[in-house]
Amino acid sequence: MKIAILGYGNLAKGVESAVRQNKDMELKYVFTRRDPAGVKVNTDGVIVKSVDEILNYKQDIDVLVICGGSATDLPEMTPKYAKDFNVIDSFDTHARIPEHFANVDKAAKENGHTALISCGWDPGMFSLLRLYGNAILPEGQDYTFWGKGVSQGHSDAIRRVKGVKNGKQYTIPVQSALESVRNGENPTLTTRQKHTRECFVVAEEGADLAQIEHDIKTMPNYFDEYDTTVHFISEEEFNRDHKEIPHGGFVFRSGVTGFDKEHKHVIEYSLKLDSNPEFTASVLLAYARAIFRLNNEGVTGCKTVFDIAPAYLTPLSGEEIRAHLL
Amino acid sequence: MKIAILGYGNLAKGVESAVRQNKDMELKYVFTRRDPAGVKVNTDGVIVKSVDEILNYKQDIDVLVICGGSATDLPEMTPKYAKDFNVIDSFDTHARIPEHFANVDKAAKENGHTALISCGWDPGMFSLLRLYGNAILPEGQDYTFWGKGVSQGHSDAIRRVKGVKNGKQYTIPVQSALESVRNGENPTLTTRQKHTRECFVVAEEGADLAQIEHDIKTMPNYFDEYDTTVHFISEEEFNRDHKEIPHGGFVFRSGVTGFDKEHKHVIEYSLKLDSNPEFTASVLLAYARAIFRLNNEGVTGCKTVFDIAPAYLTPLSGEEIRAHLL
Numbered sequence: 264m265k266i267a268i269l270g271y272g273n274l275a276k277g278v279e280s281a282v283r284q285n286k287d288m289e290l291k292y293v294f295t296r297r298d299p300a301g302v303k304v305n306t307d308g309v310i311v312k313s314v315d316e317i318l319n320y321k322q323d324i325d326v327l328v329i330c331g332g333s334a335t336d337l338p339e340m341t342p343k344y345a346k347d348f349n350v351i352d353s354f355d356t357h358a359r360i361p362e363h364f365a366n367v368d369k370a371a372k373e374n375g376h377t378a379l380i381s382c383g384w385d386p387g388m389f390s391l392l393r394l395y396g397n398a399i400l401p402e403g404q405d406y407t408f409w410g411k412g413v414s415q416g417h418s419d420a421i422r423r424v425k426g427v428k429n430g431k432q433y434t435i436p437v438q439s440a441l442e443s444v445r446n447g448e449n450p451t452l453t454t455r456q457k458h459t460r461e462c463f464v465v466a467e468e469g470a471d472l473a474q475i476e477h478d479i480k481t482m483p484n485y486f487d488e489y490d491t492t493v494h495f496i497s498e499e500e501f502n503r504d505h506k507e508i509p510h511g512g513f514v515f516r517s518g519v520t521g522f523d524k525e526h527k528h529v530i531e532y533s534l535k536l537d538s539n540p541e542f543t544a545s546v547l548l549a550y551a552r553a554i555f556r557l558n559n560e561g562v563t564g565c566k567t568v569f570d571i572a573p574a575y576l577t578p579l580s581g582e583e584i585r586a587h588l589l
Numbered sequence: 590m591k592i593a594i595l596g597y598g599n600l601a602k603g604v605e606s607a608v609r610q611n612k613d614m615e616l617k618y619v620f621t622r623r624d625p626a627g628v629k630v631n632t633d634g635v636i637v638k639s640v641d642e643i644l645n646y647k648q649d650i651d652v653l654v655i656c657g658g659s660a661t662d663l664p665e666m667t668p669k670y671a672k673d674f675n676v677i678d679s680f681d682t683h684a685r686i687p688e689h690f691a692n693v694d695k696a697a698k699e700n701g702h703t704a705l706i707s708c709g710w711d712p713g714m715f716s717l718l719r720l721y722g723n724a725i726l727p728e729g730q731d732y733t734f735w736g737k738g739v740s741q742g743h744s745d746a747i748r749r750v751k752g753v754k755n756g757k758q759y760t761i762p763v764q765s766a767l768e769s770v771r772n773g774e775n776p777t778l779t780t781r782q783k784h785t786r787e788c789f790v791v792a793e794e795g796a797d798l799a800q801i802e803h804d805i806k807t808m809p810n811y812f813d814e815y816d817t818t819v820h821f822i823s824e825e826e827f828n829r830d831h832k833e834i835p836h837g838g839f840v841f842r843s844g845v846t847g848f849d850k851e852h853k854h855v856i857e858y859s860l861k862l863d864s865n866p867e868f869t870a871s872v873l874l875a876y877a878r879a880i881f882r883l884n885n886e887g888v889t890g891c892k893t894v895f896d897i898a899p900a901y902l903t904p905l906s907g908e909e910i911r912a913h914l915l
Contacts, residue, residue: 280846395899545725
């Protein structure tokens with residue numbers, strides 16, 4: 264399978280490194296909106312080109328992995344490139360998924376391609392676990408917790424506060440809430456009861472630290488509904504301890520069965536990830552394999568993780584997975 | 590969807606109660622090898638018939654859920670009934686899955702039916718999680734732990750010991766082993782290091798308790814490779830505290846990503862089940878829905894959980910699951 268990447272940020276680098284772990288795949292191209300001369304990739308033999316030239320390489324690409332931002336890039340890019348390629352993206356603006364799906368489906372179907380949107384871990388693996396949980400236990404409750412991990416959006420918000428030189432925000436699930444769900448107590452949880460937010464801030468010299476802390480903790484939508492902790496640290500500490508992009512979380516389905524609904528069941532799925540973009544990239548590649556295979560079978564249009572039979576994700580044969588994984 | 594059950598043990602009763610939780614399903618028949626007059630079901634309107642008459646009801650059954658034993662019943666029954674029905678079973682003799690699959694596949698394909706074997710939680714949901722984990726993190730290790738829960742096979746083995754009137758065995762994962770895997774330490778674990786076995790025994794009057802304990806703890810294959818605890822209890826305690834059939838377990842995939850494989854990731858899936866047969870039955874019904882739909886689409890032959898796109902498991906539409914679960 265010949266893979267190409269559009270973009271070259273953290274997610275794209277995750278795809279680049281993950282291709283090396285999948286023996287049936289080869290990374291052929293990185294397409295960039297920047298000057299290609301300024302983009303140095305980590306893999307010998309990979310050709311870097313301007314995205315303006317992408318159609319010239321159409322015949323040599325099995326799946327194009329689109330590594331753009333959900334806010335503005337992907338709603339434009341994925342439908343556009345679905346006309347000429349099998350494409351996959353990690354679109355994660357939940358409210359706009361139906362619209363994005365329709366646009367990508369139309370472009371892919373009209374041109375005989377296969378696309379998959381909203382891939383990764385949430386949306387992605389967490390969505391799958393919610394679906395499996397609901398199908399198996401129709402009478403029950405869903406819970407999703409995120410973290411411990413870095414929220415890019417909240418870190419950006421901190422850095423916009425006056426007097427802040429650098430900052431990073433960790434979302435942390437509340438342990439007692441996790442335990443209550445795990446014990447099948449089916450608690451009703453407020454926003455504040457589910458997650459706390461921990462901020463590490465490098466202040467500018469002479470900045471008013473009390474004011475910074477106040478501005479962060481009261482910020483509407485981002486922090487005001489949470490218990491937030493603010494730690495001021497030096498630039499050295501920041502660079503030493505907060506360079507990584509870990510994340511993770513928990514999906515629970517808690518339900519009942521029995522003639523008198525007397526038996527409780529708790530299904531729990533959790534991820535503990537040292538690198539959010541590299542794990543997301545690893546999920547994208549497994550699904551890239553699936554859409555390439557589906558396209559070869561003549562299945563076209565837009566798919567989500569819900570539409571993909573798990574066997575399509577692995578390079579192993581049906582005989583092998585039945586013998587070793589079933 | 591019209592459901593019929595073959596057999597009427599614990600698993601079948603689980604299917605009977607789970608049908609009530611699935612609004613698109615109706616339980617029409619229970620077929621038994623016993624005298625049907627002696628089988629009292631829990632649901633009004635369900636018709637109990639001898640299995641000898643099953644072909645008379647062929648036109649009124651969408652999926653036949655075969656609730657037999659893996660050792661001798663299912664290898665005979667599932668291929669036999671796949672000739673006349675869409676069928677599903679919970680065949681769990683791992684070593685014989687390839688042979689069972691081939692037999693069922695032939696019978697189902699030749700007669701235009703759809704079958705699914707080895708459904709439940711292990712094999713079943715645990716298998717799926719192993720497949721997803723391997724596809725996403727190709728470089729890593731799998732771990733499966735079972736418990737805390739009742740092992741039927743080990744309980745049967747205890748009851749065969751001289752001087753034992755009744756007995757139940759719980760399989761318990763070793764907490765320190767779970768923690769080590771959860772921390773991404775990738776331990777190499779012996780059988781003894783993964784699980785302990787706890788036995789609750791009602792002895793016959795005047796039995797030699799020390800001899801019973803010795804006979805259990807040294808029993809080859811069942812107990813000799815484990816740290817086993819034996820508790821002697823009264824019949825009253827047994828009936829009060831050990832009537833339920835709980836189970837559960839953990840599946841982990843622990844792997845690495847990154848150009849230097851410098852990032853660790855741990856995927857964990859766990860089940861905590863008050864009733865093993867009722868949960869297994871709930872999984873069976875979700876997959877019964879899937880094979881009925883696939884059969885309507887003209888897809889025939891034998892499937893496993895690996896072959897079923899998750900969207901087929903839920904009564905919700907594609908639009909609904911994309912809007913609410915993705």
